[in-house]
Amino acid sequence: MRLLLVEDEIDIQKFLRTSLEEAGFHVETAGDGKTAERLAVDNPFDILIIDLGLPDQDGIALILKLRQLGVRAPVLILSARRSVDDRVRGLEQGGDDYLTKPFALAELLARVRNLLKRNSAPGNEATRLRVLDLELDLLRREATRSGQLLQLTSQEFVLLEYLCRNAGRVVTRSMILDQVWGMRIQPDTNVVDVHIYRLRGKVDGQGQQSLIRTLRGVGYVLKDR
Amino acid sequence: MSSKTAKHVLHSAAWRISLWATLAFACGTMLVFIFLHRFVASDIQRRSDAWLSGEVEVLRDVAERTPKDSLYDRVVGEVAELAGKEVPNKDMSESSANDSVFFIQTSGDGSLKLWVGAGNGDANLKAIRASRIVPDHPTDLHIKGFEVPFRVASIRTGDGSYIYLGLSERDELRVLKSMRLRFFLLWLLLVLLGFGIVFYASRRMLSHVRQITEAASRIGHSDLSTRVPTNGKNDEVANLAMTLNRMLDRIESSMHQLHTITDSLAHDLRSPLTAIRGKLEISLSTAAHGDQTEPTVAAIDELDRLTEFLNASLDVAEAKADALRLNRSEIDLDQLLRVMIELYEPSMAEKGIQIGLRSTGPAIVTADAGLIHRMVSNLFENELKHLPTDCAVSLMLQAGEDSASLILEDDGPGFDAEVLPRLFERRVRGRASNGHGLGLAFVDAVVRAHGGTITAGNRKCGGARILITLPVASRPHAGSSATAMHGAH
Numbered sequence: 076m077r078l079l080l081v082e083d084e085i086d087i088q089k090f091l092r093t094s095l096e097e098a099g100f101h102v103e104t105a106g107d108g109k110t111a112e113r114l115a116v117d118n119p120f121d122i123l124i125i126d127l128g129l130p131d132q133d134g135i136a137l138i139l140k141l142r143q144l145g146v147r148a149p150v151l152i153l154s155a156r157r158s159v160d161d162r163v164r165g166l167e168q169g170g171d172d173y174l175t176k177p178f179a180l181a182e183l184l185a186r187v188r189n190l191l192k193r194n195s196a197p198g199n200e201a202t203r204l205r206v207l208d209l210e211l212d213l214l215r216r217e218a219t220r221s222g223q224l225l226q227l228t229s230q231e232f233v234l235l236e237y238l239c240r241n242a243g244r245v246v247t248r249s250m251i252l253d254q255v256w257g258m259r260i261q262p263d264t265n266v267v268d269v270h271i272y273r274l275r276g277k278v279d280g281q282g283q284q285s286l287i288r289t290l291r292g293v294g295y296v297l298k299d300r
Numbered sequence: 301m302s303s304k305t306a307k308h309v310l311h312s313a314a315w316r317i318s319l320w321a322t323l324a325f326a327c328g329t330m331l332v333f334i335f336l337h338r339f340v341a342s343d344i345q346r347r348s349d350a351w352l353s354g355e356v357e358v359l360r361d362v363a364e365r366t367p368k369d370s371l372y373d374r375v376v377g378e379v380a381e382l383a384g385k386e387v388p389n390k391d392m393s394e395s396s397a398n399d400s401v402f403f404i405q406t407s408g409d410g411s412l413k414l415w416v417g418a419g420n421g422d423a424n425l426k427a428i429r430a431s432r433i434v435p436d437h438p439t440d441l442h443i444k445g446f447e448v449p450f451r452v453a454s455i456r457t458g459d460g461s462y463i464y465l466g467l468s469e470r471d472e473l474r475v476l477k478s479m480r481l482r483f484f485l486l487w488l489l490l491v492l493l494g495f496g497i498v499f500y501a502s503r504r505m506l507s508h509v510r511q512i513t514e515a516a517s518r519i520g521h522s523d524l525s526t527r528v529p530t531n532g533k534n535d536e537v538a539n540l541a542m543t544l545n546r547m548l549d550r551i552e553s554s555m556h557q558l559h560t561i562t563d564s565l566a567h568d569l570r571s572p573l574t575a576i577r578g579k580l581e582i583s584l585s586t587a588a589h590g591d592q593t594e595p596t597v598a599a600i601d602e603l604d605r606l607t608e609f610l611n612a613s614l615d616v617a618e619a620k621a622d623a624l625r626l627n628r629s630e631i632d633l634d635q636l637l638r639v640m641i642e643l644y645e646p647s648m649a650e651k652g653i654q655i656g657l658r659s660t661g662p663a664i665v666t667a668d669a670g671l672i673h674r675m676v677s678n679l680f681e682n683e684l685k686h687l688p689t690d691c692a693v694s695l696m697l698q699a700g701e702d703s704a705s706l707i708l709e710d711d712g713p714g715f716d717a718e719v720l721p722r723l724f725e726r727r728v729r730g731r732a733s734n735g736h737g738l739g740l741a742f743v744d745a746v747v748r749a750h751g752g753t754i755t756a757g758n759r760k761c762g763g764a765r766i767l768i769t770l771p772v773a774s775r776p777h778a779g780s781s782a783t784a785m786h787g788a789h
Contacts, residue, residue, distance in 0.1 A: 084574075086579075087574050087578065155567040155570040155571055175570075176570040176571065176573070176574040177570060177574035178577075180581045256639060256640075258640075258673040259670055260674050261608045262677055262681055263604075264647060264681050266643055266647045269646040269647045270643075273646055292580075292581075292593070293581065
């Protein structure tokens with residue numbers, strides 16, 4: 076997967092490059108809009124990460140220009156601004172996504188993968204999800220572990236579904252809040268953790284291995300191995 | 301026109317202005333008419349009195365010069381009849397005889413000497429005897445059998461007899477009556493026309509004021525780019541609009557400056573925060589030993605708290621300056637609260653706190669979903685942090701006609717008395733609080749940015765009580781709510 080990272084802050088560019096390459100992306104970087112434009116037109120990228128505050132031009136102007144030049148790859152917008160610009164919302168509706176700084180690396184990776192998945196040809200949406208001995212019936216909204224039906228509330232089912240869809244990958248608390256509850260808030264109490272504990276109590280029966288792992292300081296991951 | 305628009309018109313300033321203006325106009329024209337009426341009436345009377353006095357003198361001359369023989373009655377009678385015919389009489393149709401004029405000559409002792417007129421003159425003579433008629437001064441005389449009075453002039457002849465000439469005021473009254481009728485119709489027409497013109501003119505002018513008001517109220521806290529309409533004229537209202545627009549220009553430019561400052565401050569702080577957080581995360585993933593990760597995890601947590609604090613304090617700063625930017629959409633508060641209670645219920649249950657919602661049903665507001673989420677989250681976090689075990693939080697949501705009210709009550713210790721008067725100020729926190737002191741200031745900021753109100757205090761029976769009202773969406777139930785619980789993509 077070829078990825079173009081447009082970010083003028085060298086520090087951020089460096090650690091993003093490291094993490095993205097670790098995640099298996101082939102990363103090209105640009106420090107300003109001009110370079111980004113040249114690179115994007117000459118090379119077929121699968122995805123672009125563009126910071127809004129570029130030294131030579133506005134990030135949104137760059138995106139619009141690239142779109143005019145025929146660049147179709149999805150864009151993840153990074154913004155250090157506090158409020159989300161209406162124009163960013165417009166792009167979001169057009170299939171792109173945004174992330175405000177500072178962010179968790181896991182969230183950045185998740186959003187990048189989401190954009191790539193969204194952009195690929197939509198296959199037949201599975202009606203069943205299976206992770207190890209955990210199985211989710213998305214139509215009947217039922218989950219079973221080793222054939223045993225789990226007693227989940229509808230909200231717990233949505234949470235488990237989200238974890239299953241991202242099995243093997245880290246999801247952060249703010250990702251869970253955004254995707255499961257539909258809100259971008261940053262509570263400084265452990266609201267999400269308590270939901271996870273409850274879910275874990277129901278999913279991991281006695282004598283079974285724990286499927287939901289906590290990564291301290293980062294988030295959670297549903298084991299797929 | 302529906303009754304609501306009619307009510308609206310009746311309460312408008314244009315209606316009141318036209319009512320008062322019409323009243324003044326009606327009174328004025330009525331006074332003018334009364335004056336005219338009096339003038340015309342007295343003039344008509346003066347003319348008929350002059351005629352009566354002249355005729356009665358002619359008749360006296362005739363009576364004095366005519367020899368008192370058998371022809372006397374005929375000569376004087378014919379002269380009197382001729383005089384009577386000079387009077388234009390339009391009501392002749394009722395009876396063939398001319399009853400609008402009569403002539404009486406009485407002898408010195410008061411007995412009837414000569415009568416010319418309709419009927420036998422008994423009633424006339426009786427009326428004359430009953431009233432004291434001074435010679436040379438025409439006076440009104442009511443005669444039995446006649447509706448309208450007669451104007452009677454009298455004169456004394458040389459031989460001591462009296463001559464009376466009476467003229468019915470019927471004609472005069474008829475003229476005045478028709479004049480009154482015509483004037484009344486004309487007056488009514490003028491008043492109605494005047495009312496219409498004044499109402500139309502003031503409504504037009506005030507509609508411009510109304511447009512200005514509507515435009516000005518639309519220019520909310522977040523949208524300062526629109527301007528009130530100017531009508532292109534150079535009158536007072538146009539001046540008002542232009543002054544408002546100039547004021548808005550200035551506010552917009554200072555608001556823009558404030559945004560630039562807070563944005564660049566946020567940007568300058570967030571970039572290093574992003575870099576630090578990223579490096580910490582990388583060091584966390586590459587750390588070999590579990591015991592080395594603990595400080596890194598703590599540092600990331602602190603960083604996230606710092607970020608949230610930065611966001612909240614900049615938001616509060618902007619909101620205090622009424623400059624918070626809103627991305628409004630239609631939100632059902634009822635549904636939003638249910639989702640958020642669902643989110644917070646396990647944490648509260650863990651601490652032994654109960655939470656419940658009583659709601660009157662959907663309450664649609666046009667608000668910034670992100671800010672409302674953070675506002676409710678702040679309120680819940682407050683309860684989570686400060687309520688002791690075994691307490692209960694109750695929420696009441698009421699959707700009114702123009703505002704939705706949310707009451708949050710708990711049965712905990714309530715607010716500290718010393719912070720109570722300054723609850724919504726920044727950095728105000730209770731003694732036992734370990735928060736950053738922005739929670740309620742932020743809640744207040746969000747509520748105010750949405751044009752709502754907030755009050756907080758302690759309940760009489762113990763516990764805290766916060767009342768929030770938010771204006772509801774003007775179009776009821778248009779579109780579905782914007783927030784929805786949804787699964788993963």
